[in-house]
Amino acid sequence: MAEEKKEVKSIDPATVEMIEKAASDGARVVFERAATMKPCPIGSEGSCCSMCSMGPCRVPLPKGKEETPEEKRKRVGVCGATPETIAARNFLRKTAAGAAAHSDHGRKVTEAFLLAAKGEAKGFQIKDEQKLLQVALDLGVEIGDRSNEEIAIDIGEMAYKDFGRQEGEILFGRRAPLKRQELWHKQGVYPRGVDREVVEAMHRTHMGVDQDYKSLLQQAARTSLADGWGGSMIATELQDIMFGTPSPVLSQINLGVLKEDEVNLIIHGHEPQLAEMLAVVTQDPEMIEYAKSKGAKGINLAGMCCTANEILMRHGVPIAGNFLQQELAIVTGALEAMVVDVQCIMQGIADIAKCFHTKIITTDPRAFIEGTTHIEFDERKAVDTARAIVKAAIDNFPNRGKNVRIPDVRSDLIAGFSHETINYLLGGLFLSSYRPLNDNIINGRIRGVAGVVGCNNVRVTHDDVHVTMVKELIKNDVLVLQTGCSAMACAKAGLMVPEAAAEFAGEGLAEVCQAVGIPPVLHLGSCVDNARILIAATAMVKDGGLGDDISDLPAAGAAPEWMSEKAISIGEYFVASGVFTVFGAAWPTLGNKEVTDFLFKDTEDLYGGMWAFEPDPIKAAQMMIAHIDKKRKALGIDKARERVLYDMAMRRELE
Amino acid sequence: MEYKVDKKESPGWGEVEVLGETYEEGRPEGEDLGRWRQKLASREEKLRYLENGERYWYGTEWFGSEKRKNPA
Numbered sequence: 001m002a003e004e005k006k007e008v009k010s011i012d013p014a015t016v017e018m019i020e021k022a023a024s025d026g027a028r029v030v031f032e033r034a035a036t037m038k039p040c041p042i043g044s045e046g047s048c049c050s051m052c053s054m055g056p057c058r059v060p061l062p063k064g065k066e067e068t069p070e071e072k073r074k075r076v077g078v079c080g081a082t083p084e085t086i087a088a089r090n091f092l093r094k095t096a097a098g099a100a101a102h103s104d105h106g107r108k109v110t111e112a113f114l115l116a117a118k119g120e121a122k123g124f125q126i127k128d129e130q131k132l133l134q135v136a137l138d139l140g141v142e143i144g145d146r147s148n149e150e151i152a153i154d155i156g157e158m159a160y161k162d163f164g165r166q167e168g169e170i171l172f173g174r175r176a177p178l179k180r181q182e183l184w185h186k187q188g189v190y191p192r193g194v195d196r197e198v199v200e201a202m203h204r205t206h207m208g209v210d211q212d213y214k215s216l217l218q219q220a221a222r223t224s225l226a227d228g229w230g231g232s233m234i235a236t237e238l239q240d241i242m243f244g245t246p247s248p249v250l251s252q253i254n255l256g257v258l259k260e261d262e263v264n265l266i267i268h269g270h271e272p273q274l275a276e277m278l279a280v281v282t283q284d285p286e287m288i289e290y291a292k293s294k295g296a297k298g299i300n301l302a303g304m305c306c307t308a309n310e311i312l313m314r315h316g317v318p319i320a321g322n323f324l325q326q327e328l329a330i331v332t333g334a335l336e337a338m339v340v341d342v343q344c345i346m347q348g349i350a351d352i353a354k355c356f357h358t359k360i361i362t363t364d365p366r367a368f369i370e371g372t373t374h375i376e377f378d379e380r381k382a383v384d385t386a387r388a389i390v391k392a393a394i395d396n397f398p399n400r401g402k403n404v405r406i407p408d409v410r411s412d413l414i415a416g417f418s419h420e421t422i423n424y425l426l427g428g429l430f431l432s433s434y435r436p437l438n439d440n441i442i443n444g445r446i447r448g449v450a451g452v453v454g455c456n457n458v459r460v461t462h463d464d465v466h467v468t469m470v471k472e473l474i475k476n477d478v479l480v481l482q483t484g485c486s487a488m489a490c491a492k493a494g495l496m497v498p499e500a501a502a503e504f505a506g507e508g509l510a511e512v513c514q515a516v517g518i519p520p521v522l523h524l525g526s527c528v529d530n531a532r533i534l535i536a537a538t539a540m541v542k543d544g545g546l547g548d549d550i551s552d553l554p555a556a557g558a559a560p561e562w563m564s565e566k567a568i569s570i571g572e573y574f575v576a577s578g579v580f581t582v583f584g585a586a587w588p589t590l591g592n593k594e595v596t597d598f599l600f601k602d603t604e605d606l607y608g609g610m611w612a613f614e615p616d617p618i619k620a621a622q623m624m625i626a627h628i629d630k631k632r633k634a635l636g637i638d639k640a641r642e643r644v645l646y647d648m649a650m651r652r653e654l655e
Numbered sequence: 656m657e658y659k660v661d662k663k664e665s666p667g668w669g670e671v672e673v674l675g676e677t678y679e680e681g682r683p684e685g686e687d688l689g690r691w692r693q694k695l696a697s698r699e700e701k702l703r704y705l706e707n708g709e710r711y712w713y714g715t716e717w718f719g720s721e722k723r724k725n726p727a
């Protein structure tokens with residue numbers, strides 16, 4: 001009898017258990033919706049244009065036959081736009097949307113930062129003086145005997161202006177390797193402020209403006225750079241100053257961090273300001289007493305998505321799960337409130353919450369969800385807002401039903417590997433340095449470095465693509481740096497504890513990890529913290545011995561389960577910064593050979609980095625390893641290994 | 656940070672002063688586990704750390720891979 005082919009939805013047992021519970025409870029979660037809503041084959045490959053009301057125009061490649069030049073000439077939109085223009089416009093719009101999301105996050109952080117510096121945001125402060133001084137040196141802000149607040153006001157105002165910089169270059173671009181900056185000048189893509197680049201991208205993709213795919217794709221590079229080295233980097237740096245630069249911290253991850261006898265409160269989204277306040281308020285004895293008065297033993301705060309990464313990195317607050325687990329946290333029946341801000345919040349949570357007692361609380365004036373409660377977060381009244389939210393969660397505890405099941409699944413992880421901490425861990429307080437890393441790459445113990453980042457995507461087996469790829473990389477002595485939901489997937493699989501080095505890493509990598517006491521997979525934070533990976537790569541370049549640009553490094557990037565436009569912006573700024581970057585799941589220009597070839601091949605000549613698409617995680621990891629080996633060869637370190645002391649027998653053999 | 660200096664006998668050199676241990680006794684717990692930045696107390700120490708620890712960006716006496724080719 002033929003075996004029934006069963007689709008595997010997730011490799012995570014907690015997720016599988018909750019998908020089953022959702023089905024028996026009649027809650028329709030993303031995994032079920034995806035089964036009935038198939039992706040549009042024309043839109044998914046970038047062959048549909050809806051820029052004007054004469055369309056939408058669909059220009060897919062003919063199936064099963066070679067197209068004649070005449071047929072190709074006719075395969076255009078009503079306005080005559082070619083498939084190349086249509087695919088490139090779609091790609092640029094995705095990049096612009098992603099860059100806008102990260103950078104609007106950065107802008108909100110900057111506003112909070114300025115309020116904190118002026119003493120107008122009670123509860124926020126300048127926590128990390130060292131990072132403040134570092135950024136002051138970057139921006140040329142006078143230090144002298146000035147107070148931290150005075151310095152911070154100057155930094156905040158400069159950063160704020162940088163978003164709307166009309167002319168000139170973004171401030172943090174000067175942190176990049178000198179050769180990279182020269183290349184951006186040569187290509188004409190050194191970005192101005194992100195607001196200008198995003199607006200120009202939207203203008204150029206409007207009906208009847210920029211109709212040369214190469215020109216459109218160069219604007220994609222410029223827009224994305226304004227994100228990675230601009231908006232995202234500002235977010236990371238100012239968050240570090242306000243809340244502290246992350247250092248190693250032990251915590252736990254997965255739905256099993258929810259507690260049956262406590263008020264469970266999840267903060268989900270991306271910005272850390274409210275989450276920071278909730279971390280404080282949930283510890284307040286008065287609030288804990290209030291929770292006890294309602295029959296709970298305490299208050300349990302957990303995170304989800306990148307907000308989770310932010311408070312994990314700084315406070316060790318546990319993570320309830322990654323993107324595809326947001327609805328499943330509600331399905332446990334044990335969640336009193338899910339507090340959301342911006343980005344990656346499925347509207348589906350509002351419907352799922354109706355099947356349980358969970359209160360969905362939106363908090364950001366830019367992000368409302370119909371049918372949910374809105375308690376607006378105002379940095380000027382941060383503590384009061386956080387208290388109101390925690391109180392609402394506690395008040396909901398007595399409404400919890402009997403249908404509660406929390407999966408008994410959780411894993412330990414160590415997070416908090418900022419660039420500064422990696423630098424310190426490798427060299428110590430007296431001579432912090434990337435030297436040991438570079439030396440171990442040169443001597444071959446470590447083959448190279450990979451940044452594996454990005455989302456979950458319901459079109460592939462949840463977490464599987466991340467974990468399989470990362471295991472393949474570390475097995476081959478590639479040190480992996482992670483952020484976002486990808487980091488969470490690998491943490492759940494037990495790859496973010498030092499013991500993972502002995503179990504999963506190749507001999508050389510394991511040896512280095514054991515000597516330094518780090519896991520083979522390092523958690524660098526949230527998705528804006530991909531800026532930390534850019535800085536880590538630059539530090540490797542500057543320390544010497546591995547070329548003089550990021551594109552010389554034996555390094556690669558990947559987002560194997562990507563789904564959001566932010567991932568496209570991240571991938572594009574990795575590429576324009578010189579990194580070979582492989583995406584899985586789907587690729588948005590596959591309907592057009594010219595645009596795809598430009599991104600996958602020609603871009604290497606322009607930036608030294610290029611895109612690739614490979615949904616199979618082992619094959620994708622092997623592509624990354626092949627690229628790393630290519631770079632090792634170019635550096636002349638492909639044969640470098642430990643020095644061998646020759647004995648007489650070996651000498652004789654040589655002679 | 657206060658540095659501890661130990662006196663030791665060195666063959667041929669007699670009594671010499673050596674830098675003692677710089678780690679703090681005990682095991683950090685909770686949120687303090689892994690924290691290192693608070694070891695730098697004064698602004699001068701912090702600036703000195705940046706000049707050394709992040710020398711290729713903020714140091715003037717260090718020559719990374721780039722500055723040899725392009726004097727800053």
Ligand code: SF4
Nearest residue numbers: 049052055057077079
């Ligand atoms: S801009 Fe051109 S290709 Fe796009 S929808 Fe309008 S007519 Fe069609």
